[in-house]
Amino acid sequence: MYAQMVKSEATQEDPEMLAAFQARIDAGEKIEPKDWMPAGYRKTLIRQIGQHAHSEIVGQLPEGNWITRAPTLERKAILLAKVQDEAGHGLYLYCAAETLGVTRDEMTEMLLDGRMKYSSIFNYPTLTWADMGAVGWLVDGAAIMNQVPLQRTSFGPYSRAMIRVCKEESFHQRQGYAVMMKMAQGTPAQKAMAQNALNRLWFPSLMMFGPSDADSTHSVQSMAWKIKMNTNDELRQKFVDQTVPQAEYLGLTVPDETLNWNAEKGGYDFAEPDWDEFFEVITGNGPCNTERLAARNKAWDDGKWVRDGLLAHAQKRKMRKVAAE
Ligand code: BYC
Numbered sequence: 001m002y003a004q005m006v007k008s009e010a011t012q013e014d015p016e017m018l019a020a021f022q023a024r025i026d027a028g029e030k031i032e033p034k035d036w037m038p039a040g041y042r043k044t045l046i047r048q049i050g051q052h053a054h055s056e057i058v059g060q061l062p063e064g065n066w067i068t069r070a071p072t073l074e075r076k077a078i079l080l081a082k083v084q085d086e087a088g089h090g091l092y093l094y095c096a097a098e099t100l101g102v103t104r105d106e107m108t109e110m111l112l113d114g115r116m117k118y119s120s121i122f123n124y125p126t127l128t129w130a131d132m133g134a135v136g137w138l139v140d141g142a143a144i145m146n147q148v149p150l151q152r153t154s155f156g157p158y159s160r161a162m163i164r165v166c167k168e169e170s171f172h173q174r175q176g177y178a179v180m181m182k183m184a185q186g187t188p189a190q191k192a193m194a195q196n197a198l199n200r201l202w203f204p205s206l207m208m209f210g211p212s213d214a215d216s217t218h219s220v221q222s223m224a225w226k227i228k229m230n231t232n233d234e235l236r237q238k239f240v241d242q243t244v245p246q247a248e249y250l251g252l253t254v255p256d257e258t259l260n261w262n263a264e265k266g267g268y269d270f271a272e273p274d275w276d277e278f279f280e281v282i283t284g285n286g287p288c289n290t291e292r293l294a295a296r297n298k299a300w301d302d303g304k305w306v307r308d309g310l311l312a313h314a315q316k317r318k319m320r321k322v323a324a325e
Contacts (some may be wrong), residue, residue, distance in 0.1 A: 018038060033156075044222055044225070046102050053089075054118035056086045061295055062125070062131075062135065063082065082136070085171075089165045089168070093161055121205065127200070133177070136174075139176075149235075153226060198252050216231070258271045
């Protein structure tokens with residue numbers, strides 16, 4: 001089905017229909033699944049929403065790793081609930097993408113064979129309990145910064161999914177900050193652990209917003225279609241401006257010696273992440289890419305008997321219904 005849609009992109013689109021579509025976008029109207037849309041709009045949405053869904057699912061792995069090792073029963077219950085929320089986010093997003101004519105199985109297969117991506121951040125390991133704080137604070141913090149504007153995105157099902165996701169995401173960010181606060185106010189060893197987590201996850205979190213605007217291949221068209229509401233650099237700047245005072249409140253140091261308040265621009269000047277590292281990570285060569293994809297492949301293979309069973313059951317019911325008619 002997906003291949004057919006991509007092929008249909010090659011067909012010429014009527015300039016009048018394209019102009020009318022753009023006028024709807026410019027007027028702030030929502031595009032719904034049954035509305036006419038340019039093939040490129042559909043394809044970009046499937047790429048972005050599918051990638052977003054995969055990120056939620058793969059994103060369970062670094063945190064799931066700590067559920068059995070959470071320091072208290074309360075922390076375990078909170079982390080478990082958070083990881084379950086991420087599964088739910090993945091499902092809302094897969095459903096939103098499915099309204100565009102791609103199936104969840106097709107998207108999963110594209111993830112597993114490398115045709116689709118997931119967020120770079122989940123290719124970094126979570127080495128200590130403090131990483132659970134830093135992930136909630138920084139990773140969910142960066143995710144919200146990106147997702148709040150996406151509540152106003154032009155495609156109705158994506159926009160509605162984002163409204164629900166954002167409500168849960170702000171709880172995630174706060175629980176992460178609460179873990180960091182506890183660690184930062186704890187023993188010197190606990191504070192050092194929190195600082196170490198911040199040191200390791202700061203730049204990977206900045207990478208979540210995507211490459212610099214100059215290297216972003218999709219931003220211009222995606223912003224014209226209101227699939228994206230801000231550029232990558234705009235959101236990265238907002239994230240730094242919001243997060244630096246939070247780090248100061250914790251008594252932790254952002255690992256960037258060049259960090260400096262710039263009164264003229266009303267924001268911080270800060271160091272760019274290592275973009276070579278970013279491109280290595282998104283092309284499969286990050287610290288945990290192999291492990292993450294192996295886990296997703298295993299889950300897919302282990303679930304085959306369930307999918308086969310469900311299909312066989314549906315087939316039997318269908319045949320019984322036909323026989324009774
Ligand atoms: N990682 O033209 P650009 C969460 C790729 S999960 C990997 O700027 P675009 C959570 C990009 O795909 C939240 N790849 O792209 C879950 C493109 O390559 P292709 C995840 C990246 O799409 C569990 C190329 O680089 N949030 O919060 O206009 C636990 C050029 O980039 C990344 C979303 O998915 C990256 N970071 O902008 C805890 C938000 N960045 O596809 C937390 C929705 C770029 O041409 N997505 N690439 O081969 C978006 O807003 C946009 O897709 C992005 C990138 C801002 C990420």
